[in-house]
Amino acid sequence: MKNILSPADFRHKVEIRVRTWEVDWERVVHNSNFLRYMEIGRFEYKRNLESSLNACGSSPDGLKVFVVHNSVDYLAFAKFDDVLNIYTRIAWIKNSSFCFEHIIEQSATGNMIATGKGILVNVNPLTNLPEKLHEKFSESVIAYDKNVVLLSDKSKA
Amino acid sequence: MKNILSPADFRHKVEIRVRTWEVDWERVVHNSNFLRYMEIGRFEYKRNLESSLNACGSSPDGLKVFVVHNSVDYLAFAKFDDVLNIYTRIAWIKNSSFCFEHIIEQSATGNMIATGKGILVNVNPLTNLPEKLHEKFSESVIAYDKNVVLLSDKSKA
Amino acid sequence: MKNILSPADFRHKVEIRVRTWEVDWERVVHNSNFLRYMEIGRFEYKRNLESSLNACGSSPDGLKVFVVHNSVDYLAFAKFDDVLNIYTRIAWIKNSSFCFEHIIEQSATGNMIATGKGILVNVNPLTNLPEKLHEKFSESVIAYDKNVVLLSDKSKA
Amino acid sequence: MKNILSPADFRHKVEIRVRTWEVDWERVVHNSNFLRYMEIGRFEYKRNLESSLNACGSSPDGLKVFVVHNSVDYLAFAKFDDVLNIYTRIAWIKNSSFCFEHIIEQSATGNMIATGKGILVNVNPLTNLPEKLHEKFSESVIAYDKNVVLLSDKSKA
Numbered sequence: 001m002k003n004i005l006s007p008a009d010f011r012h013k014v015e016i017r018v019r020t021w022e023v024d025w026e027r028v029v030h031n032s033n034f035l036r037y038m039e040i041g042r043f044e045y046k047r048n049l050e051s052s053l054n055a056c057g058s059s060p061d062g063l064k065v066f067v068v069h070n071s072v073d074y075l076a077f078a079k080f081d082d083v084l085n086i087y088t089r090i091a092w093i094k095n096s097s098f099c100f101e102h103i104i105e106q107s108a109t110g111n112m113i114a115t116g117k118g119i120l121v122n123v124n125p126l127t128n129l130p131e132k133l134h135e136k137f138s139e140s141v142i143a144y145d146k147n148v149v150l151l152s153d154k155s156k157a
Numbered sequence: 158m159k160n161i162l163s164p165a166d167f168r169h170k171v172e173i174r175v176r177t178w179e180v181d182w183e184r185v186v187h188n189s190n191f192l193r194y195m196e197i198g199r200f201e202y203k204r205n206l207e208s209s210l211n212a213c214g215s216s217p218d219g220l221k222v223f224v225v226h227n228s229v230d231y232l233a234f235a236k237f238d239d240v241l242n243i244y245t246r247i248a249w250i251k252n253s254s255f256c257f258e259h260i261i262e263q264s265a266t267g268n269m270i271a272t273g274k275g276i277l278v279n280v281n282p283l284t285n286l287p288e289k290l291h292e293k294f295s296e297s298v299i300a301y302d303k304n305v306v307l308l309s310d311k312s313k314a
Numbered sequence: 315m316k317n318i319l320s321p322a323d324f325r326h327k328v329e330i331r332v333r334t335w336e337v338d339w340e341r342v343v344h345n346s347n348f349l350r351y352m353e354i355g356r357f358e359y360k361r362n363l364e365s366s367l368n369a370c371g372s373s374p375d376g377l378k379v380f381v382v383h384n385s386v387d388y389l390a391f392a393k394f395d396d397v398l399n400i401y402t403r404i405a406w407i408k409n410s411s412f413c414f415e416h417i418i419e420q421s422a423t424g425n426m427i428a429t430g431k432g433i434l435v436n437v438n439p440l441t442n443l444p445e446k447l448h449e450k451f452s453e454s455v456i457a458y459d460k461n462v463v464l465l466s467d468k469s470k471a
Numbered sequence: 472m473k474n475i476l477s478p479a480d481f482r483h484k485v486e487i488r489v490r491t492w493e494v495d496w497e498r499v500v501h502n503s504n505f506l507r508y509m510e511i512g513r514f515e516y517k518r519n520l521e522s523s524l525n526a527c528g529s530s531p532d533g534l535k536v537f538v539v540h541n542s543v544d545y546l547a548f549a550k551f552d553d554v555l556n557i558y559t560r561i562a563w564i565k566n567s568s569f570c571f572e573h574i575i576e577q578s579a580t581g582n583m584i585a586t587g588k589g590i591l592v593n594v595n596p597l598t599n600l601p602e603k604l605h606e607k608f609s610e611s612v613i614a615y616d617k618n619v620v621l622l623s624d625k626s627k628a
Contacts, residue, residue: 017314019353019354025550030492040335067231177339187334349503381502
């Protein structure tokens with residue numbers, strides 16, 4: 001059975017408003033824009049994390065990451081001027097990679113519009129080769145989000 | 158083992174050129190734009206199909222389809238002014254849905270930049286509810302692309 | 315002498331944050347995106363106006379407008395993650411057309427990034443031909459923005 | 472009297488096809504995308520110029536330019552899947568700046584959709600300050616486009 005996500009599983013939320021140019025010839029948000037909404041969620045999630053890091057006295061994380069996978073399941077339409085809630089969490093962390101999960105819902109109705117996920121790989125800033133994630137990163141994610149799963153390298157994901 | 162796609166598996170190809178606004182703050186094509194490139198492939202694939210339909214004397218297909226899923230695996234960077242080959246095929250057809258598969262490669266080098274897929278559902282133009290695909294559609298796809306797989310409703314996909 | 319705009323001339327302001335895909339191959343906001351930022355200003359200006367209309371008991375304005383002209387003067391760069399202030403006002407109203415003016419400034423520094431304007435024409439919703447603006451529209455703009463200029467049809471603009 | 476442009480005044484033309492995501496909530500090309508179409512014209516104009524430069528044995532021009540002004544006059548709508556002709560020319564060259572002019576027309580009908588222009592300034596690659604344009608640039612533009620006007624610094628433009 002597929003794992004069904006619910007907003008209750010998420011601690012981080014940002015709101016965006018659908019703009020005229022994000023709506024396509026069928027008068028609904030173009031499918032590609034959901035990847036952009038999800039990225040807004042990721043940056044604000046990370047911003048939030050860093051500020052909590054700063055509150056603990058540690059420095060910004062200095063991550064350089066590549067997106068290696070993105071997927072979206074479209075459940076309903078979003079329309080011009082809709083306010084959308086973008087929920088973001090980190091579902092799992094492995095040695096050098098981690099996975100964002102998202103729900104996008106229509107704010108006015110609570111209708112789920114889409115779910116999605118993205119897998120990112122931490123790389124060495126100079127060589128661009130995969131590199132073990134800093135422990136500080138994992139620690140700050142775990143501190144923020146109790147449900148994150150730590151996967152060993154041998155696990156498949 | 159994962160199914161590895163190769164350009165040799167595809168009959169349909171379109172070329173696009175990367176534009177300045179498609180490149181992001183890291184000077185590579187933004188991840189969301191690959192869904193747009195894939196859609197160019199889908200429309201040109203369908204245009205190509207319809208013209209062969211017209212050659213057989215039949216009318217345009219009148220499909221109304223919804224995208225219900227998209228995914229992209231990012232393998233390498235594409236940069237400003239790169240010419241990219243977008244390969245498109247229909248991998249399978251079910252009762253009311255079908256699946257596009259894509260390879261995106263850098264034209265100059267033949268390097269594979271990304272692979273992706275999208276699942277679309279045929280709907281009734283008035284009710285927006287899933288509806289059996291016209292046989293003409295399946296026939297024209299099969300005539301164009303020998304490798305398309307016809308799935309029964311009971312198969313999982 | 316050219317008329318120099320200043321934020322002090324504006325009553326309406328919205329904030330936006332620059333996103334990764336809005337930055338181009340030169341790592342600055344792509345020139346086309348300023349038209350999008352200006353449009354955010356226009357919609358929020360109009361939303362603000364309508365709510366004040368509603369407070370007066372009148373109905374939404376039912377305007378159908380076409381953009382017939384846009385221009386931007388670029389003064390400085392905006393970069394990823396910058397918060398920008400979009401100032402919007404209606405500079406003049408004629409029989410069937412009116413003109414938005416904008417300043418875009420970097421919130422953190424107050425540096426002026428761009429100025430711009432757009433001319434819109436009110437049209438009949440059915441024929442799409444220019445049509446006299448409702449007096450309610452002019453009245454609500456004047457009530458909000460003391461400096462708007464009413465131009466007669468004979469004036470050139 | 473306003474100067475009316477005609478395709479006959481232009482030597483350079485590129486074709487683009489309107490894509491689904493370029494069409495907005497009103498089912499016409501979003502006003503911001505015309506700046507993108509014009510930029511496609513500019514890059515292809517410049518590419519064309521450089522190849523003629525190369526044919527003369529000279530090196531690429533090494534220009535670093537900033538866009539300081541853009542404007543568009545919208546005359547008619549462009550719709551999804553329209554093929555558009557983007558005409559581009561350099562109208563004038565001054566000491567450190569030059570001006571592109573454009574016509575955008577619907578290919579199938581020859582209807583004029585928009586006209587536009589952009590002013591660009593040549594800058595020193597290190598200091599980003601305005602710098603005299605290379606003579607090779609002016610020469611190659613004049614060789615390509617007989618009608619380009621050379622303006623002295625004192626002329627207003």
